[in-house]
Amino acid sequence: MHPVLTLVAQRLALGILLLFAASALIFVGTQILPGDVAQSILGQSATPESLANLRKELGLNEPALSRYFSWLGNALQGDLGTALTNGRDIAESLGSRLGNTMFLAGTAAVISVPLAIFLGLLAVRYKDRWPDKLISAVTLTSISIPEFLIGYVLMYFISVKLGWFSSVAMINDGMSFFEKLNAIALPVMVLVMVVLAHMMRMTRAAILNVMQSAYIETAELKGLSGFQVIAKHAFPNAISPIVNVVMLNLAYLVVGVVVVEVVFVYPGMGQYLVDHVSKRDVPVVQACGLIFAAVYIGLNMLADIISILANPRLRHPK
Amino acid sequence: MKIIPISALIGLFFTFLYFFVAIFAPWIAPYGMAEIVGDVWEPSSSAYWLGTDSIGRDLLTRMIYGGRTTIFIATAATILSFTTGATLGFLAAVSGGWIDQVLSRFVDLIMAIPSLIFALVVLSVMPVTIPVLILVMGLLDATRVFRLSRAVAVDINVMDYVEAAKLRGEGLRWIIFREILPNALSPLVAEMGLRFIFMVLFVSTLSFLGLGVQPPQADWGGIVKENKEGIVYGISAALAPAFAIATLAISVNLVADWVLNRTTSLKGGRG
Numbered sequence: 001m002h003p004v005l006t007l008v009a010q011r012l013a014l015g016i017l018l019l020f021a022a023s024a025l026i027f028v029g030t031q032i033l034p035g036d037v038a039q040s041i042l043g044q045s046a047t048p049e050s051l052a053n054l055r056k057e058l059g060l061n062e063p064a065l066s067r068y069f070s071w072l073g074n075a076l077q078g079d080l081g082t083a084l085t086n087g088r089d090i091a092e093s094l095g096s097r098l099g100n101t102m103f104l105a106g107t108a109a110v111i112s113v114p115l116a117i118f119l120g121l122l123a124v125r126y127k128d129r130w131p132d133k134l135i136s137a138v139t140l141t142s143i144s145i146p147e148f149l150i151g152y153v154l155m156y157f158i159s160v161k162l163g164w165f166s167s168v169a170m171i172n173d174g175m176s177f178f179e180k181l182n183a184i185a186l187p188v189m190v191l192v193m194v195v196l197a198h199m200m201r202m203t204r205a206a207i208l209n210v211m212q213s214a215y216i217e218t219a220e221l222k223g224l225s226g227f228q229v230i231a232k233h234a235f236p237n238a239i240s241p242i243v244n245v246v247m248l249n250l251a252y253l254v255v256g257v258v259v260v261e262v263v264f265v266y267p268g269m270g271q272y273l274v275d276h277v278s279k280r281d282v283p284v285v286q287a288c289g290l291i292f293a294a295v296y297i298g299l300n301m302l303a304d305i306i307s308i309l310a311n312p313r314l315r316h317p318k
Numbered sequence: 319m320k321i322i323p324i325s326a327l328i329g330l331f332f333t334f335l336y337f338f339v340a341i342f343a344p345w346i347a348p349y350g351m352a353e354i355v356g357d358v359w360e361p362s363s364s365a366y367w368l369g370t371d372s373i374g375r376d377l378l379t380r381m382i383y384g385g386r387t388t389i390f391i392a393t394a395a396t397i398l399s400f401t402t403g404a405t406l407g408f409l410a411a412v413s414g415g416w417i418d419q420v421l422s423r424f425v426d427l428i429m430a431i432p433s434l435i436f437a438l439v440v441l442s443v444m445p446v447t448i449p450v451l452i453l454v455m456g457l458l459d460a461t462r463v464f465r466l467s468r469a470v471a472v473d474i475n476v477m478d479y480v481e482a483a484k485l486r487g488e489g490l491r492w493i494i495f496r497e498i499l500p501n502a503l504s505p506l507v508a509e510m511g512l513r514f515i516f517m518v519l520f521v522s523t524l525s526f527l528g529l530g531v532q533p534p535q536a537d538w539g540g541i542v543k544e545n546k547e548g549i550v551y552g553i554s555a556a557l558a559p560a561f562a563i564a565t566l567a568i569s570v571n572l573v574a575d576w577v578l579n580r581t582t583s584l585k586g587g588r589g
């Protein structure tokens with residue numbers, strides 16, 4: 001087999017292994033804690049009968065290991081169980097919400113990735129001059145404010161004071177694509193601001209790192225034009241760090257989406273998760289946690305694989 | 319001792335100011351923490367500098383007490399994450415072998431799940447109290463400190479003086495606390511600033527989601543949650559914490575930058 005294929009297969013196997021371990025960790029996190037899950041769901045005032053019923057419903061009378069495997073087995077077949085609070089099938093309620101969340105995160109990614117790379121290049125081109133310093137100051141500020149506060153700041157100034165976009169992002173299936181885009185304008189803006197800052201700073205560092213190496217100087221000295229230096233010599237070596245940065249931030253987007261959905265009352269997975277955490281609906285929390293972890297691990301794995309493909313040095317490990 | 323640069327001075331000043339206000343909150347705040355003093359969402363006036371909140375409490379008072387809670391939780395969680403993370407990281411680097419493998423792979427595993435998601439999963443079954451919050455946040459964040467301190471300690475561990483200490487028969491505890499810790503301190507201190515800010519953001523986010531500090535206790539995330547309905551009517555009460563968090567975060571960052579630069583130029587390299 002080709003050595004690259006072997007490496008990629010190794011990463012894939014590692015990712016799947018990690019996913020199983022993560023599912024175990026999520027399960028352990030909700031089950032083997034001090035005290036009884038049924039007790040903490042129902043509170044101190046629960047009657048012994050209702051406790052016994054809930055224990056039976058959650059299968060708490062069986063050993064934890066067999067519960068874990070039956071939960072995992074069902075989850076692999078797409079059966080995520082039923083919600084405790086309303087008895088609805090979790091997979092069914094999650095389906096459309098997952099789509100909504102992906103739509104929101106995807107739109108943010110489509111806008112922020114090219115913009116971050118462009119701004120990163122701009123900051124490198126004008127290093128230590130005012131565009132670089134301005135970009136650094138703005139990104140430092142937006143890193144220092146939590147996502148939900150950026151959300152409310154934008155909501156206050158853009159939606160309430162200027163009246164441009166709606167302050168809640170309700171979407172439904174009846175809306176056309178552009179109506180949907182208009183509805184999610186503000187949450188997308190927040191997400192773009194949050195990941196843009198990280199992505200831009202890391203892109204800038206990655207390109208600066210490459211531009212300082214000796215072979216770039218050689219290329220400049222032998223009389224290549226600025227464009228040729230960047231396109232033929234600097235860019236190939238900057239691809240792998242940049243792809244890494246992009247993937248890490250897409251993974252970060254997965255988490256950022258949870259909070260932003262709550263701010264803008266957006267019918268996505270994040271809001272579903274947060275709602276059910278406060279209702280102590282353990283099966284829903286486990287299911288959402290598993291999906292978020294899977295997306296996060298998947299993106300990280302993809303970043304690994306792409307950087308192996310883009311960087312010849314990683315193809316031949318010593 | 320070189321002169322402290324102006325940016326670090328500003329950072330130090332504001333950081334100390336925030337901690338001072340947090341510690342002496344009951345003497346500084348003009349009203350009681352949960353005391354209802356006026357109408358709902360009054361504009362700012364000489365009696366209420368920042369106006370009043372969603373049920374008529376003085377917003378400035380809430381902000382001061384909120385800062386106290388937020389800063390206390392963030393500080394405690396940072397200390398917890400540094401003591402566990404750094405001790406285990408040094409231990410892994412010094413002992414190597416299977417201890418290192420087990421600890422490192424376990425940390426990889428925890429870091430494979432986003433910490434906010436994992437915190438939500440754990441908090442769905444735990445009672446949400448301040449000690450539990452500190453424990454969950456501190457231990458989740460210890461993974462990042464572990465990685466940094468292990469990386470730093472691996473470099474120090476191969477130095478001659480560590481070798482000498484090992485050869486003269488010093489125990490593991492001596493190696494970690496007398497040989498490695500003093501030399502690893504500067505990158506750790508700079509990182510501590512960043513972790514502290516991360517904790518402030520983390521606890522504010524959890525409180526905002528209703529899973530952190532519980533009312534009537536004030537905290538910066540909770541203030542946003544209590545006043546968010548006002549935004550739509552053009553009442554900016556919910557934005558006050560944004561300003562507080564941003565200034566605190568930027569000043570701590572400035573101090574951390576300075577610490578890092580100073581120690582780097584001192585030794586000609588990080589650590």
